[in-house]
Amino acid sequence: MSARKVRATGIFWAAVLLLIVLVRITPAAGLKVKVIVNDSPIYMTPVMSAQTLAIVPQNKVLEAEAKQGEFYKVKFERDGVKSTGYIHEMLVKEIGEGETESGDAPADPIRVQAEIAAQIGVKIEESKEMIKLEKDLALAAENLRPLIAKVFSLEDRQKQKQTACDIYLWLGIAEAKLGDGSGAIREFRNMFEVDYVFAKSTTRNISEPAISSLLDNAEKQHKGLVVEYAYTISTEPKEASVRIDGKVVGTSPYIHRTKNPKFTLELEKEGYGAVKESVFLTETASEKSYPLLSVGRTIKVSSTPPGARVFLDDQDTGRTTECELPYIPYGEHKLKLALEFYADREEPCQVAEGSGPLQVSAVMTVKNYVPFNKWGGPDGKFIKLPRAVAVDKSGNIYIADASDFKVRKFDPEFRIQIWSDRSLTIRKLDAPAGIAFDSQDNIYVTDSGSSRVVKFDRNGREIFRWGRQGVKNGELSAPTGIAIDKNNDIYVADTRNHRVVKYSNTGILKKVWGKQGTGPGDFYAPSGVAVNAGNEIIVVDTGGRVQEFTPDGVWIRAFAKQGTAEGELARPLGLCLDGDGYVYVADTGNNRIQKFAPDGKFVTCLGAGTSGGQVTGPSGVAVNDKGDVYVVERELHRVQGFRVPTK
Numbered sequence: 001m002s003a004r005k006v007r008a009t010g011i012f013w014a015a016v017l018l019l020i021v022l023v024r025i026t027p028a029a030g031l032k033v034k035v036i037v038n039d040s041p042i043y044m045t046p047v048m049s050a051q052t053l054a055i056v057p058q059n060k061v062l063e064a065e066a067k068q069g070e071f072y073k074v075k076f077e078r079d080g081v082k083s084t085g086y087i088h089e090m091l092v093k094e095i096g097e098g099e100t101e102s103g104d105a106p107a108d109p110i111r112v113q114a115e116i117a118a119q120i121g122v123k124i125e126e127s128k129e130m131i132k133l134e135k136d137l138a139l140a141a142e143n144l145r146p147l148i149a150k151v152f153s154l155e156d157r158q159k160q161k162q163t164a165c166d167i168y169l170w171l172g173i174a175e176a177k178l179g180d181g182s183g184a185i186r187e188f189r190n191m192f193e194v195d196y197v198f199a200k201s202t203t204r205n206i207s208e209p210a211i212s213s214l215l216d217n218a219e220k221q222h223k224g225l226v227v228e229y230a231y232t233i234s235t236e237p238k239e240a241s242v243r244i245d246g247k248v249v250g251t252s253p254y255i256h257r258t259k260n261p262k263f264t265l266e267l268e269k270e271g272y273g274a275v276k277e278s279v280f281l282t283e284t285a286s287e288k289s290y291p292l293l294s295v296g297r298t299i300k301v302s303s304t305p306p307g308a309r310v311f312l313d314d315q316d317t318g319r320t321t322e323c324e325l326p327y328i329p330y331g332e333h334k335l336k337l338a339l340e341f342y343a344d345r346e347e348p349c350q351v352a353e354g355s356g357p358l359q360v361s362a363v364m365t366v367k368n369y370v371p372f373n374k375w376g377g378p379d380g381k382f383i384k385l386p387r388a389v390a391v392d393k394s395g396n397i398y399i400a401d402a403s404d405f406k407v408r409k410f411d412p413e414f415r416i417q418i419w420s421d422r423s424l425t426i427r428k429l430d431a432p433a434g435i436a437f438d439s440q441d442n443i444y445v446t447d448s449g450s451s452r453v454v455k456f457d458r459n460g461r462e463i464f465r466w467g468r469q470g471v472k473n474g475e476l477s478a479p480t481g482i483a484i485d486k487n488n489d490i491y492v493a494d495t496r497n498h499r500v501v502k503y504s505n506t507g508i509l510k511k512v513w514g515k516q517g518t519g520p521g522d523f524y525a526p527s528g529v530a531v532n533a534g535n536e537i538i539v540v541d542t543g544g545r546v547q548e549f550t551p552d553g554v555w556i557r558a559f560a561k562q563g564t565a566e567g568e569l570a571r572p573l574g575l576c577l578d579g580d581g582y583v584y585v586a587d588t589g590n591n592r593i594q595k596f597a598p599d600g601k602f603v604t605c606l607g608a609g610t611s612g613g614q615v616t617g618p619s620g621v622a623v624n625d626k627g628d629v630y631v632v633e634r635e636l637h638r639v640q641g642f643r644v645p646t647k
Helices: 003-025 109-132 137-144 147-151 157-177 181-194 196-203 209-223 422-428
Strands: 032-035 040-043 052-056 061-063 071-078 081-088 092-095 229-236 241-244 247-251 254-258 262-268 275-280 285-291 296-304 309-312 315-320 323-329 331-338 345-351 358-363 370-376 386-391 397-401 407-410 432-437 443-447 452-456 462-466 482-484 490-494 499-503 509-513 526-531 537-541 545-549 555-559 574-577 583-587 592-596 602-606 618-623 629-633 638-643
Touching (some): 052 071, 109 137, 109 157, 137 157, 157 181, 157 196, 181 209, 229 262, 241 254, 254 262, 309 323, 345 358, 386 638, 397 432, 432 490, 443 482, 537 574, 583 618, 592 618
Parallel strands (some): 229 285, 386 432, 386 618, 432 482, 482 526
Antiparallel strands (some): 032 092, 229 254, 241 247, 241 262, 262 275, 296 323, 397 407, 432 443, 443 452, 452 462, 482 490, 499 509, 526 537, 537 545, 592 602, 618 629, 629 638
16 A cells, blocks of 8 residues: 555544544533523532522523533633533523523513422422321431522512421421431521511411420520520439539439530449430420449348458458448359358359349358367276267267266266266166257167167156167167257167168167168268258268268268378268258378368368377267367367367
């Protein structure tokens, strides 16, 4: 191809491209609008609040582009300079090519004004209906607000005011129903400022109390009247801290007096959820009660004896029993009590929802004992061969002894008391090994030497006896421990038959259970028996095990085992319970008394030795209602008393 042809082809395609570009950038011609309202504003941007660039007269024809929302973009001339801006659609109408601003198609001002008023009226009625039905209130308000600007395009000043008042009224009602009292008063105040007389006339028949109150407030603000408000604040429960706009002003109930109807209220009370809300007052005197939601409960903690330090969730509360722990959060917590000479008491504490304080009480168990007295001694003149000890409900102490007296009675101060006739007691008992009391203060003694049980009245007179040597049911072999339950049924440790025998209080056989062995319910020479508050039977055997049974001999559980460590036993010969269900075992082979919690956990022990405060070969143990512990030591021919130390 020749160079001339190439140049011609290039010029052709360049012309085509230029034409395409010109077509794309040249605006569509022919769209014109005529101004139908005199002194119509042209804005810099398509919003009513934008800067006004020019004011154009009625019938002015302007070149325009397609609408942007409710505005036309138009060309106009100002001071000889051509510019562009935006004019509202209600101020103009589109015209054809033949119409001019000289009046070829003159506008009808009356008709145009009527059209504007009608359009505004239709939109107002649509929004009013939505507000009456409380349907899409925010949308209704959004539709009303732009009409304010359109209202002022009406030439009839009275119509302007009345329509504006109507819009402000319904805007205020919408805000009130949306819960914005401040916004409602603002709109109502605008209404009074536009035309007070017409506003009063328009709102005269409004009977809804909430709206009437807001209107009254707005009217007073319009008139410049200073209003003082009194707001009574109460809470349930009382005495919550009251903050107004972040400043503590008092406690509930509280009356807040202010000239400012809008403020922030905060309520706080320990143990309850905080309340915070924005308050707008519409009445000069009003009140409100705030129910406070609890987030926890107070725990009242007590102990026997009192004075224990209280720990909650491993933190020292700084309080001692008796005390209150205020408003502990709901849920699971750990409570610990610590008191000198006593074992720490730990247990879970469930703080459940409810009214009133939660009561927690605990009985502390002694961990450290000191001797307070001892009776007898190595010479055996006072006590010869003590086998068992028991304390009645009056605090009197009875000792089963292989001496000439067989059973010796002492008052709580350990002064000898007369009990029975010595000669009769010698004939009736051979080798007493266990003592128990029924609810009528009768005394039961197991006679290991004759394999029988003898019942005495409180003065030592024999009532009757039963039992004999043998292996059959109803027969006994060297019985030792004895206990009586709340029904006055009698339980005997039938030692050499490796079983427990249950009798009525008249000696009638009711139940026999156990055999020699190490399984649940088996025994190896049971030596001690006791009954707890739940009427369950506690049995210790010389094999080193403590077992628990129902009154019918059904096995429940066992604890301890043969050994020398804490919680282990060696040939124990007796046991007893205190008033709180703690188990004391005469751990004979280990030369000590061991104390166990009701659940079988080791608590403490009284140590071995021959000096004061130590025990050797204890054969029996008893506890009085004060918690004093009495121990008999067979080989040392003595009884020792132990109690909690005093500070």
